[in-house]
Structures are given as structure tokens and as C-alpha cells.
Amino acid sequence: MPATPSTSLETLISNPKQPTTPFKDSLEWVSRTGCCGELSENDVGKRVRLCGWVALHRIHGGLTFLNLRDHTGIVQVTTLPNEFSDAHSIINDLRLEFVITVEGVVRPRPSESVNKKMKTGMIQVAAEHVQLLNAVRSKLPFLVTTADDVKDSVKEEIRLRYRCLDLRRPQMNSNIMLRHSVVKLIRRYLEDVHGFVEMLMASGFDKYYQIARCFRDEDLRADRQPEFTQLDMEMAFTPLENMLRLNEDLIRQVFLEIKGIQLPNPFPRLTYAEAMSQYGSDRPDVRFDLELRDVSDIFTDSSFKVFTDTLASGGIIKVLCVPLGSKSYSNTALKKGDIFNEAIKSGAKGLPFLKVLDDGAIEGIPALLSSLDPTKTEQLLTRCSAGSGDLILFALGHRVSVNKTLDRLRSFTVLNNKFSDALCSIQSVEVHNFHPTTSVPSQSTLNSF
Numbered sequence: 292m293p294a295t296p297s298t299s300l301e302t303l304i305s306n307p308k309q310p311t312t313p314f315k316d317s318l319e320w321v322s323r324t325g326c327c328g329e330l331s332e333n334d335v336g337k338r339v340r341l342c343g344w345v346a347l348h349r350i351h352g353g354l355t356f357l358n359l360r361d362h363t364g365i366v367q368v369t370t371l372p373n374e375f376s377d378a379h380s381i382i383n384d385l386r387l388e389f390v391i392t393v394e395g396v397v398r399p400r401p402s403e404s405v406n407k408k409m410k411t412g413m414i415q416v417a418a419e420h421v422q423l424l425n426a427v428r429s430k431l432p433f434l435v436t437t438a439d440d441v442k443d444s445v446k447e448e449i450r451l452r453y454r455c456l457d458l459r460r461p462q463m464n465s466n467i468m469l470r471h472s473v474v475k476l477i478r479r480y481l482e483d484v485h486g487f488v489e490m491l492m493a494s495g496f497d498k499y500y501q502i503a504r505c506f507r508d509e510d511l512r513a514d515r516q517p518e519f520t521q522l523d524m525e526m527a528f529t530p531l532e533n534m535l536r537l538n539e540d541l542i543r544q545v546f547l548e549i550k551g552i553q554l555p556n557p558f559p560r561l562t563y564a565e566a567m568s569q570y571g572s573d574r575p576d577v578r579f580d581l582e583l584r585d586v587s588d589i590f591t592d593s594s595f596k597v598f599t600d601t602l603a604s605g606g607i608i609k610v611l612c613v614p615l616g617s618k619s620y621s622n623t624a625l626k627k628g629d630i631f632n633e634a635i636k637s638g639a640k641g642l643p644f645l646k647v648l649d650d651g652a653i654e655g656i657p658a659l660l661s662s663l664d665p666t667k668t669e670q671l672l673t674r675c676s677a678g679s680g681d682l683i684l685f686a687l688g689h690r691v692s693v694n695k696t697l698d699r700l701r702s703f704t705v706l707n708n709k710f711s712d713a714l715c716s717i718q719s720v721e722v723h724n725f726h727p728t729t730s731v732p733s734q735s736t737l738n739s740f
Contacts, residue, residue, distance in 0.1 A: 321392050321424065328364020332413050334397045339416060341366070342392045342424070344459065345385050346436040355382045359393060359416075360436065362464065367400070367415040368393050374419075381421045388435060388456070390425040393418050435459045470520065472549050474502050477522060480544055500524035535560075535727055542725065554725065562730040571609075571698030577726050579705055583609050583697050584675045595662035597643075601687040608687045611697045612675040613704050616682025617646035617654075625682075633703045634686070637696040643685035647677050 325339040343361035350356075355370045370379040378395075385391065395418045406412030432453050433445045450457040457463055481500055505521050526534065539558050546552040566573050569582045587608045590598040598608055613619075624630055625644050634642040645655035653660060653668060663671065677683055686696040 321422070323392070326363040327359050327361045327366040328410055330366050330397055330411050330414060330416070332399065335399055335414060337397050338395070339397060340392060340394045341368075341416065343390070344435075345387055345389045345391060348385055348387060350383070355379060356415075357382060357385060358436070359391070360459070364410055365436075366411040367406075367409075368395070368418050369415050371417055371419075378418045378421045381423065382418060385423070386427060388427045388431060388459075389423060392422045392424060394420040432456065436461075469549065473545055474520070476545055476548055477502060477541065480541055481524070497527050498525070531729070535729070539725075539727070558725045558727055560729055561726050563728055564730065566726075566728050567694055571694035571696075571701065573728050575698075575726070576702065576705075581611065581613070581701050581705070583611055583694070583701070585609050586671060586674055589667055589670050589674065590662070593662045593667075595659050598659075598662070598687060606688045607690050607693055608685060609693050609697055610671075610675050611684045611686075611700055611704075612677045613682040613684065615680045616684075616704065617648065618680050620682060629707075630684075630700065630703065633699055634684075634696055637699040638692050639686060639688075639696045643687070645671075645683040645685075647672070647679055647681045647683070649679050651679060 321342060323340050323342045325334070325337075325341060327341055327343055330339070341359055341361070343359045345357050346360035346365055347358035348355075353372065355372075357368050358365045359368050368382070370382050372379040378393075393416060395416045397414055398417050400406075400413060400415050404415075432449050433456070435456055445457075458467070501523050503521050503523060505519055507515060507517050511517060524537075526537075536557075539556070543554045543556060546554050561569075561575075563573055566575055568585070569575070570577070571583055585607060587602060590608055591602060593599050601608065620630055621628070625642060631642050643656055643659055645653055645659065648654055653663070671677075671683070675683060684697070684700055686693040686700075
């Protein structure tokens, strides 16, 4: 590995002392008898030979400990300096990411050394023989084992430059194994259970599917990654219901086998019209509520000219009620700040709003307030289920533009986590909520899941 200029991320191993091991007269093939992450208390007393990378190295109380990592996980290795002095000496000189083989006996850890956070935290391997297979002769650009836990993540440019190190990280290893398991399950399910064969539909064959690695040849977007894996399938003369059932069964099987999660049967469904009416999008994020409400009828005879002109020209008025939004967004933010700018970016000409104060009083644009008598105020609050501290955002105009604006504001308020006490943060709670969209107009793209 070539040396690189020193940066704040480049740490460890400055001119490490290399453990000395005698050269062999001929090439020696190293074999292992077990894997690091698969050892348990059932293996106590068993002699094992392990191969892997040094993940952690420390000296404590005259003993040297290291964590050995392979593709299955990590196990602690300890030394016995009086009984196996050569192994102890070699381990003393090891550094992070050295590749070694260790032979020894699995022993239970002392009670005070048990680590319940590790899968192998109840046992350790007492090293009797150690062989260095490959040393690290340059500085490490980042710490592999602890890279997932540090507050300041490693820059992607450095991760990609040293991809072989990056892929050793537990999170990356888990991601790759997860993708492998999902793809393997999909192939088994479609081929063994439903008789899919990867052949061209145009040739008269009945079914076709492929699992394709895709790269987007377009400008980057916040909700689209440039590289992804996609499942494509086609079936001849198959009703929509059969297509939906096949996809639902497949996804349920994937989640059950890979994650142990039982998804509902059948999935809840939304028609295209329902999705657009309730969420303003044909692919809504339904992990949180926040439904849009049409309030056009409440303002039919309103004195607020902007609203009445909109209705007279065939437009509509819809609202989004943001829980505790009046406390999270100042009047300045609503009139010319970040949330206002989001509305403008979506094509809106402005952002009318009302705030429900703690005492139940309403605050907002004077002309809008004066147009609401007590009866209409009660109707509005009931329609959008608004309570103390909530914020009501308005969008008006053509139905398409109104849905576009409120859909953008709905996502913006949640992703910015402005009201985490009122709704669970979707960034920290793992939620699996599938709503296929059905009855889609022919000119629209179907986004099933």
C-alpha cells in the first residue's frame, strides 16, 4: 500500500517493528480449523487454528491481548508468556491489520473480563503458536475496526481510495452479506417456487426476470443514488392482482428469512387517487402520518380574496398540519426562511400559514384570520386535527401544483426533524411499511413499493 500524506484521519503505525519469523524453504499453505466469530462456550477446551486480521492490540498486566477478525466476526486472543514465550513475543510486536494465523486452545474468560457486547465475549483463545502471514508497512489511513463508531466519519474519497480497508469494516461487511443473502433468496424463490427463467419475453417465453446492477446516467438527486441493484420481472398475460401477490409474497419471504420480520398479509394498498389526495405523491413515505386535507369548501365564501380567486378559477386549497410546528418554526422562517424557500422551490407563489397557540388562539396572516369566523375556525381545526402548538400550512392553485408543494413540505418537515417529540424520527426507528399503489393512470409511472 503506498504511503500517503499525513492528515487528521491518517493514524497509527509509524515505522512499526516487524515480527521476525524464519523463512520457509518452500511455500506453505495455511489452513484454518474454525472461524473467529463462530466460536462459543461449546468450544471450550477445543484446539483451533484461526486466520485473520489484527483488529485490536493491547498490553495489560504483563499479558498481551489482541482481537482477531475474519469475515464471521471477532474473537479475543491472549498470550501465555511463561508457557509459550515465542507466541507471546510475536504477538507483542504485532500491529493493527497484520494478517496472522493463531493456534491455541479455546478457554472461558475470567468473569471480570466477560464482554456481553461481543458474540464471542464469553471465551478467548490462548495462543500457543503464531505465524505472521502479511505485515502492514505503511500508515493506516483510518482505523478499520472502530471506523463505524467514530463521531466524524471517514471521508468517502479516502474510503474509496483504500477500498480493501473500507470493505473490512463490520458495517460494510454486513451490507455486502445482506445483499448476497437477499439476491440469493430472490433467485431461489423465483426459480424454484415460481418457475421464472431468464429468457426474452419476445421469444415467446412466459416469464422473465433479472437482478441487474444499474448506474444512473443522469444528474444526481437527493433521493437517488447513482449505483444500485434492481429486480426486473415480466410475466405474460398476467393480471395485476397476480403481479402484486407475487411481489408481496417475495418481499415477505425476504424480510422473514433475512431479518426475521413478519410483514402483514396482504400489504395495505392505496389507489393512485388516494395517494395523491392524502399525501400529494404516488410514492408517499407512509412511515409517518401527516395527511393532507382539502379545505376548499370552508373558504368558498371567504373574504380572503387570494383564496376566493383561486377557487373561482377552478383551483383548490389544501393544508398540511405540522404537529408542534408553531414552536419549531418562527414567523421569519415561515415568511422568508428555509421552509418558505422550500415552498417557492416547488412552484408556490407564497406560503400562507396559521399557528395554533397554547391557549387555543389562532395567529397568522391578518387578512386570513379576519376571514375566519368562529364556526369556520372550528371547522378548519377539526378538519386538519390541529391542536395547541400546531402549525397549519396552506397551498392553493391547480391540484397538481398544490400536491407538489405540500408533498415537498411534508418531507422537509420530517427530514429536518423539527417535531421529533410529536412523531418518531424515521432516521432512528426501523419501520417496514409497504403500501403498493394501484389504479395508476396509464401516463404515470407505477411505483409499487
